Amino acid sequence: MIERAIKIGTRKSKLALWQAEYVKALLEQNGLKGELVLIETKGDKILDRALSKIGSKGVFTEELEDQLRNGDIDIAVHSAKDMQASLGDDFELIAFTEREACHDVFVSHKKGFTVDKDKEFVIGTSSVRRVAMLTKHFPNAKIVDVRGNLQTRIQKMEDGLCDVLMLAYAGVHRMGYNDMIVHEHPLDTFTPATGQGCVAIESATNLDPEVRSAIRKAINNEKTEVCLKAERAFLKELQGGCSIPAFCLATWTADNELKITGGLAQANTEEIRYTYTCSPDEVESKGTQIAKDTLANGGAEILAALKNS
Numbered sequence: 469m470i471e472r473a474i475k476i477g478t479r480k481s482k483l484a485l486w487q488a489e490y491v492k493a494l495l496e497q498n499g500l501k502g503e504l505v506l507i508e509t510k511g512d513k514i515l516d517r518a519l520s521k522i523g524s525k526g527v528f529t530e531e532l533e534d535q536l537r538n539g540d541i542d543i544a545v546h547s548a549k550d551m552q553a554s555l556g557d558d559f560e561l562i563a564f565t566e567r568e569a570c571h572d573v574f575v576s577h578k579k580g581f582t583v584d585k586d587k588e589f590v591i592g593t594s595s596v597r598r599v600a601m602l603t604k605h606f607p608n609a610k611i612v613d614v615r616g617n618l619q620t621r622i623q624k625m626e627d628g629l630c631d632v633l634m635l636a637y638a639g640v641h642r643m644g645y646n647d648m649i650v651h652e653h654p655l656d657t658f659t660p661a662t663g664q665g666c667v668a669i670e671s672a673t674n675l676d677p678e679v680r681s682a683i684r685k686a687i688n689n690e691k692t693e694v695c696l697k698a699e700r701a702f703l704k705e706l707q708g709g710c711s712i713p714a715f716c717l718a719t720w721t722a723d724n725e726l727k728i729t730g731g732l733a734q735a736n737t738e739e740i741r742y743t744y745t746c747s748p749d750e751v752e753s754k755g756t757q758i759a760k761d762t763l764a765n766g767g768a769e770i771l772a773a774l775k776n777s
């Protein structure tokens with residue numbers, strides 16, 4: 469029995485706090501105590517540059533890892549999507565919460581705004597994946613960069629920056645903005661980024677094994693964990709963080725197998741995509757295979773071009 473409170477490190481944005489409170493509630497439902505520790509990261513401070521320009525690796529995680537390393541916090545709570553594929557040797561992801569709906573949506577402050585492929589309208593997003601996919605599926609739309617937390621982005625939209633924002637349903641739902649959703653994108657065309665819709669728990673590898681296993685038992689969803697293993701193996705092989713136009717989604721089939729689809733999107737042209745179905749113990753090798761196929765068939769050139777831009 470663990471008597472002391474588990475120290476839960478989190479960023480200060482409303483979405484991050486919601487996720488940390490959610491994790492705290494899961495701990496408490498399982499007889500553990502939790503306490504939030506609020507930490508500011510570089511990604512929260514730098515709002516005037518596109519994320520892809522800061523070099524996104526670790527911008528939302530570095531300060532949290534410093535405190536994990538020195539034991540000021542036991543765990544750090546992250547959107548799984550924001551986690552780079554390769555952590556430092558002294559860190560690991562020890563649990564994944566049950567994934568919620570993981571598709572992308574358009575939200576708008578304009579009541580009754582209708583999305584029409586043939587119409588000109590302005591979309592706000594700062595994700596290279598979404599930009600690339602949008603140029604293909606909404607060729608008449610204009611895309612503008614928008615940074616900041618969800619509340620800031622909505623304010624910028626209301627101030628006239630754009631007609632709609634493209635966001636993950638999960639974040640919109642957690643923040644209570646469902647009534648602003650004007651369009652839901654299908655998963656097969658706008659396949660989400662690795663880990664979208666799932667909350668990941670990071671710890672230092674030197675965390676007390678008893679504490680580690682109690683946290684894992686309280687929080688980890690095994691079905692989601694298998695999906696995340698596939699998607700993160702894919703991302704690792706691409707050596708990517710959230711600044712490349714990669715997408716990957718693993719889902720369970722009716723026969724208890726995994727369907728994994730992933731690849732790279734490219735602006736104004738066809739994406740590169742591979743899909744495999746496999747058993748749960750093969751997900752990492754198949755996720756890696758999808759990345760290898762992608763790289764060998766034009767993906768390496770896409771990534772090289774991005775590096776030089």
Ligand SMILES: NCc1[nH]cc(CCC(=O)O)c1CC(=O)O
Nearest residue numbers: 547549635636638639664665666
């Ligand atoms: N990159 C920011 C980010 N990281 C996680 C989410 C949403 C929550 C989730 O996917 O779990 C968002 C916002 C968005 O993409 O709209």
